[in-house]
Amino acid sequence: MLQSSAIALAMTALAIPASAASTAPRAASSATIHMHDFAFVPKTLTIDAGTRVTIVNDDDEAHTATAIDASFDTAGLDAHETWSHVFDRIGSFAYYCELHPSMKGVIIVRTHPASKGHS
Amino acid sequence: MNRSRFLEHVGWTGTGIAFTIGAAGSMSPMSAGAKPQSIGFVQISDSHIGFHQPANDDVAATLSETVDRINAMPVQPTFVVHTGDVTHLSKPAQFDDAKQILGRLRAPLVVMPGEHDVIGGTEAYFAAFGKAKGTGGWSSFDSDGVHFISLVNVFNFEKMGLLGTEQLDWLERDLRDRKRDTPIVVFGHVPLYALYPQWGWTTEDGAKALAYLARFDAVTVLNGHIHQVISHTEGTITFHTANATAYPQPAPGTADKPGPLVVPKDRLLKMLGYRSVKLISGETKVDESTLA
Structure with missing residues (x-):
């Protein structure tokens, strides 16, 4: 139950189905980032390692989400296209849109609660 | 110009290498160094091949119509310059489709990249259109007494537009020994001046390039990127942004954000x-043609 709460907290401001936040320990979580009105929403996303992040382009304009450290890159996402990636590596990953560099965001990947005390 | 000749030509002209530059990089005697007479060329821009949205559901057709109309001009332009965003998402198939259409041009083609042509890197663009030898993609050439410069301000992916120190140093050297009465024409994708920075319609270090150009008697700067015609003058430098062949964008400040503008088909x-641009004895004449 404690773990479920932690996951739910990590999904703050995200439209995550209840079922996704109440999965069994170590089950894959998911989160969504929207490209909306030339901004990443949420701008900062904190997730547990192993979370699948889906990026959705809500705009009529193409965008990219390109990590500064090159650890991930959606390449060109046309209007209403999506892209997904499982974030396993712990760290803070800043990214931006190549086409509109003023669009910036950060994905913070932290240790999965179930892993604490077992490493 | 037949297709095989064009494909060879594209290899020469990619990123703005003049069609007067041969495979070995030497100038062929087109008319470099001639007295200022007259030269006419055509600018097209922002074709976004691969775009499939309500703002234009057939961008290939509107580019093709553009090519047909240029080919029908009674006097063919000396060259056609495409000022970038040939493709929408830099995909090889989009470059192939664009080259199929542009390959029908009767006049030689000069191309430079927009930011939509270098998503994820420059490899696909250079594979399609080649790369100017000895530079990062920028280049210059002379024709009919006019000095033409192709700048690239979309290669820094975290700041756009940006020319960068290497290109600015090259530009300073390129202009250093030229006489002030030499007509100068500059091509680029993103506007070189602060047209509307709120929407990224500016080149962050463009003022440095303009400082090098300011001493010349007549400079014409032609850009794309904003999908509409806006003209502006600073001293002896006149700027003209171009309509797209793909879709319009809102006028600066008339919408919350830039992006494809949906309007009725007509x-x-x-x-x-x-x-169409004509330079006659240093005077520049610009004529806009629409697809209506």
Whole structure:
């Protein structure tokens, strides 16, 4: 139950189905980032390692989400296209849109609660 | 010009290498160094091949119509310059489709990249259109007494537009020994001046390039990127942004954000087109043509 709460907290401001936040320990979580009105929403996303992040382009304009450290890159996402990636590596990953560099965001990947005390 | 000749030509002209530059990089005697007479060329821009949205559901057709109209001009332009965003997402298939259409041009083609042509890197663009030898992609050439410069301000992916120190140093050297009465024409994708920085319609270090150009008697700067015609003058430098062949964008400040503007089809064709430019004894004449 404690773990479920932690996951739910990590999904703050995200439209995550209840079922996704109440999965069994170590089950894959998911989160969504929207490209909306030339901004990443949420701008900062904190997730547990192993979370699948889906990026959705809500705009009529193409965008990219390109990590500064090159650890991930959606390449060109046309209007209403999506892209997904499982974030396993712990760290803070800043990214931006190549086409509109003023669009910036950060994905913070932290240790999965179930892993604490077992490493 | 037949297709095989064009494909060879594209290899020469990619990123703005003049069609007067041969495979070994030497100038062929087109008319370099001639007295200022007259030269006419056509600018097209922002074709976004691969775009499939309500703002224009057939960008290949509107580019193809543009090519047909240029080919039908009674006097063919010396060259056609495409000022970038040939493709929408930099995909090889989009470059192939674009080259199929542009390959029908009767006049030689000069191409430079927009940010939509280098998503994820420059490899696909250079594979399609080649790379100027000895530079990062920028280049210059002379024709009919006019000095033409192709700048690239979309290669820094975290700041756009940006020319960068290497290119600015090259530009300073390129201009250093030229006489002030040499007519100068500059091509680029993103506007070189602060047209509307709120929407990224500016080149962050463009002022440095303009400082090098300011001493010349007549400079014409032609850009794309904003999908509409806006003219502006600073001293002896005149700027003209171009209509797209793909879709219009809102005028600066008239919408919350830039992006594809959906308008009725008959109005759309009035907002797409190409530009004819004539330089006669240093005087520049610009004519806009739409697809309506």
